[in-house]
Amino acid sequence: FGPTAEEVCDSEDVSTTSAGLETLFSKFAPFLERLKPHYEKPDKSKIIAHFAGCRAATYKEDFIIEPSKKVKGLVHVAGIQSPGLASAPAIAERVKDIVIQEWHPAENTDFEPVRKRSKRFSEIDPRERAELIRMNPLYGHIVCRCEHASEGEIVDALHRGIPAKSIDAIKRRTRAGMGRCQGGFCMPRVLEIISREANIEKELVTKSGGESFILSGRLKQVK
Ligand SMILES: Cc1cc2nc3c(=O)[nH]c(=O)nc-3n(C[C@H](O)[C@H](O)[C@H](O)COP(=O)(O)OP(=O)(O)OC[C@H]3O[C@@H](n4cnc5c(N)ncnc54)[C@H](O)[C@@H]3O)c2cc1C
Structure with a gap:
């Protein structure tokens, strides 16, 4: 559903309001009604996450x-x-x-414009899955139960040419944490895998870079 597409003056204002949510729900719920019987009755309790962002508008209304x-x-x-x-x-x-x-730069003839996508465990058939697990048993270990993302995919994402190094980066590459529980079950496990593979302390693993640390220390050390 969405977005509300409201004009705001502050470029950092990503606040949401219950009135905004209400407007979106009443505007878009009728579309779901039309998808019956494939969808049940639109139900607010089934919405798993809300997001807010600002569009980088210019006064010229053009890029x-x-x-x-x-x-x-x-x-x-x-x-x-x-x-x-x-x-x-x-x-x-x-x-x-x-x-x-x-x-007028010289053309880089070595440039390879095609990036091969990693295999998604959830999208391949049982025969391919068995083959993948045989080659790399980490693919047989499901880390995100909602999206069926395996440890093999997460480890691959951490070691690709442009490595995904944060919880959110792993989520975007592998879908781990994107499902119904929104990472409630798999986030601690993904954090452990990042820490192990990147060889950094768990406290240094971030949600999305910078200082967005997930852990602040060990419980036994809290005074
Ligand atoms: C609610 C919403 C719905 C949208 N729907 C659509 C749609 O349906 N179709 C469509 O085509 N487009 C849509 N858009 C627009 C689309 O998302 C944007 O046009 C697009 O993401 C812009 O890409 P960008 O790379 O310019 O900026 P961004 O995607 O915003 O990327 C900028 C990056 O720079 C980083 N950054 C910012 N400041 C710093 C800093 N100081 N140092 C380091 N990094 C920094 C940010 O973290 C971010 O990762 C939508 C946008 C919103 C908000």
């Missing part, structure tokens, strides 16, 4: 995609509000054209 006038090699890509996600491939093309036009 800003332009080379920096001050820094060579910098292209500004700002004010990317909706549909910024859908526009991402076209924005990338525009940025490429600007880079070529402004700075």
Whole structure:
């Protein structure tokens, strides 16, 4: 459901209101009614998570995609509000054209534009699963019960070219924590795996980088 798409003055204001939630529910619940019998009656208690974010709007109501006038090699890509996600491939093309036009770089012929996606345990058939587990038994250990994400996928995500190093990064790559319980069961396990694989103390594992630590210390050390 959503979003409310309300104009706010503060670029950091991600507050939500019960009135906003109520408006969304009454606006979108009728769509679910139409999906019967595949969906039950719309029920607020079945909503598993609420999210809020600010769109980076500009007063021109358009994207800003332009080379920096001050820094060579910098292209500004700002004010990317909706549909910024859908526009991402076209924005990338525009940025490429600007880079070529402004700075004439030599083409990197070694560049490999295709990134092979890791196998998702939940999406493959039983025969493939058995084969994967035979090759790497960590795939047979389900860490996230809701989304059927295995330890093998989490370990792979932690060691890929661009490693996923936080709880949220692992969630986005593997879906661990995205299901009904929202990480209630698997988050401590994912945290342990990150700590083990990255060889860092558990207290240093973050939710989403920076200082978003999950643990603040050991209970026995609390004074
Ligand atoms: C509620 C909502 C619904 C939307 N629905 C759609 C839709 O249906 N279709 C669609 O196409 N688009 C949609 N969008 C828009 C889309 O999500 C954005 O256009 C897109 O995410 C913008 O991408 P971006 O990379 O420019 O910015 P972002 O995705 O915001 O990425 C910016 C990144 O920079 C990081 N960052 C910020 N400040 C710093 C700092 N100082 N140092 C280091 N990192 C920093 C942030 O953490 C973030 O990861 C929606 C947006 C919202 C909020």
